[in-house]
Amino acid sequence: MNSTPTQLAAWAASDEKSRGRRFKEPAPSFRGEFQRDRDRIIHSTAFRRLVYKTQVFVNHEGDLYRTRLTHSIEVAQIARTIARALQLNETLVEAICLAHDLGHTPFGHAGQDALNDCMRDYGGFEHNLQSLRVVDELEERYAAFPGLNLTFETREGILKHCSVNNARLLGDVGERFLRREQPSLEAQIANLADEIAYNNHDLDDGLRAQLLTIEQLREVPVFRRQHDVVLATYPEVSDRRLIHEVVRRMINYVVTDLIETSSAAIGEAAPADVDAVRHHSTALIGFSEAVRAEHLELKRHLRDHVYRHYRVLRMTNKASTVIRGLFDTFFKRPELLPSEHAESARDMEAQSGDAGRARAVADYIAGMTDRYAIVEYERLFDPAKRS
Structure with missing residues (x-):
């Protein structure tokens, strides 16, 4: 497939048709609106903090495990590949992915669960909402406005989940949850790229930490299939290279399926523009049923053998x-x-x-x-x- 940039599809989000920012600003001179978003996210204090926030393993347990920062970069890399292949807005996808965990607590999901429990009588705590709060209110960098003043499209993509009660308080980005509409295709890609990244990279970290074994993972079809191919092709390969080769092939397998399945779904729906995407009855970015089942099986295996490991x-x-x-x-x-x-x-x-x-x-x-x-x-x- 041609990897060179192509003209955006009619249903892609575009800088020119952005719904704008909460506080009006002059247009950027030498970059697009979504590039400005991406740059502001990278320069934010919250983004720098992600380097010392847990993905699965607490930061001091080892230098080579994923952190929230490396996870966010890996999500963006996967999402950009998908967006380019589907002629969608690569820069917007990258901005959403780099911002999606800005509101995450220390200590990963354990920290979020604990803080949510503490906040149960006060509106609860959810890291997607907190990420939006970070970019809308908490970052203090600009004299003219609070937060980063990102575009609607980036903010929409950050907010993956939202209750009806919270949606009523969020203005424009909350409306789709009240109307039961879809987000942009770029936001849909960011959501699934996140799942692909943490599934495959948590597997890698689990093996490095010796919470998983190759024998256990061979119970999972999507791993066993690629493991067999690598061993047949490179019978003398070292353990470290074997694992890396299997993981990269697993990612390629699910990403290819996602691109092909989504391309077919978009072609069938033939949305006229990004608003038609939002009004479509279902999400248009997704896996085939077979790959989705394998993806969920790997997720369950990681839950049982990594996330619930006694360590x-x-x-x-x-x-x-x-x-x-x-x-x-x-x-x-x-x-x-x-x-x-x-x-x-x-x-x-x-x-x-x-x-x-x-x-x-x-x-x-x-x-x-x-x-x-x-x-x-x-x-x-x-x-x-x-x-």
Whole structure:
């Protein structure tokens, strides 16, 4: 397939037809609107913090495991390939992928689950909503507006999931959840590229950490098939190269299926433009039924053998202890927060009562890296640690 850039399809999102930004700005002189979004995301404080936020393994457990930052870059790389093949907006896809985890807590999903439980009486916590909150409100870089002032299309793609109650509070990006509409094809690609990346790269990290074995993984058809091909082609290959070769072929297999299946679905639907995509009854980006079943089977295998491994569960238990300890202490005594966050807690409590104070505490905790959360916990609870 030709890899050179081609003209965008009629149903692709485009800079010229963007729904714009929350705060009006002059158009950029030497780049497109979505390129400006991508650049602002890369330069944000929240993006830099991702290098010290857990994917599966806590940062200090090893230098070679994925972090939220490397995961986001890998998602963007996969998504760009798909977007280019389908003549969709590669730059918009990249911006969405690089921003999708900006609101994630320290300690991965364990941290999110713990913070959501702490926030249960105050509106809950969900990292997609928090990522939107980061780019809309929490980043402090520009004199003219809060947040990064990204385009509607990038913000729409960041918000993968949303309850009806939350959607009512989010204005333009919440409307599709109320109307039961689809997001752009670029947003749909970002969503599935995320799944492809964490499935295959968590497998790689699980093998590196010796939570998985080749023998276990051969129970999974999508792995066994590629493993057999690699061994037949390279019988003397080293273990490390074997694993890498199998993983790259697995990614290529599901990405190729996604491109071919989505191309057929788009061709059949023949949407006139991006708005027709949004009004379509179903998503147009997806796997074939056979590959989707294999993809889910791998996901279940990782859940049973990696995410529920006792070593990972021990980490998640520690993460829960740290997050809950931080939240309970700062919520009860917000004066213990750093000055800037204590002021935010006072202001938000004045506006929304306990829910406002809780949200300010959640903002502070969600912005932490793994190691900063651990240090902050020690400052609060270890008498020998300097405050």
